[in-house]
Amino acid sequence: GRWIGGAIVGGGIAVMHYTGMAAFEIAGRVVWDVPLVAASIILGALFGTAALPVALYANMVKWKALGALVLTVAICSHHFTAMGAAAIMPDPRIVVSATALPADWMAAGVALVSIVIILLAIIGVALDMRDLRRAGEIARMQELVDAAVEGLIVCNETEIVAANRSFAELACVDGSQPVGRPLTSFFLKAFRGELTGTAQTPLEVELCVTNGS
Secondary structure, eight states: OHHHHHHHHHHHHHHHHHHHHHTOOOSEEEEEOHHHHHHHHHHHHHHHHHHHHHHTSSSSHHHHHHHHHHHHHHHHHHHHHHHHTEEEEEOTTOOOOTTSOOHHHHHHHHHHHHHHHHHHHHHHHHHHHHHHHHHHHHHHHHHHHHTOSSOOEEEETTEEEEEOHHHHHHHOTTSOOOTTSBGGGGBOHHHHHHHHHOOSOOOOOOBOOTTOO
């Protein structure tokens, strides 16, 4: 899936470039060097295909940065090879369309879009870093909870949504995990009605391990 996604990215680079070149108007004819055109598409596709798997190899900043670098190589190798494949032959008989954007407007538009893309990239990196910090905090909290000798669980009404290692070792002798299971599955039938019908009230009950004892 990642390789296919990367190939789509690489193909998108070529489509974007040559669509933009098709919109280019000048008093002349653009003559293409077919071997260089093919080389530009191949380079963009190869590096683009590799960029996504590299970036998603591990949830670490260095792999994401390396993936971004490979994607940059894909864009640059395609772009400069493709531009080298284009030769403009002046032809005064060709009249530039009146609807063509002036060069100043085009430059301003490109600059504005570039700034927006950079800002979005910065926001994306900031959000990603926040998620990484949050994941690290959750992992550290889980380590502290697992270090407790007492069995600890967190419930969402009647379902266990989190449990520490001590509770799992105490209640799940068959090696299964308590998370996602009903809370009442770990207590004797005689106490299940009281357990589900009592809120925020201390209740002493007997634990039932997963082998039914």
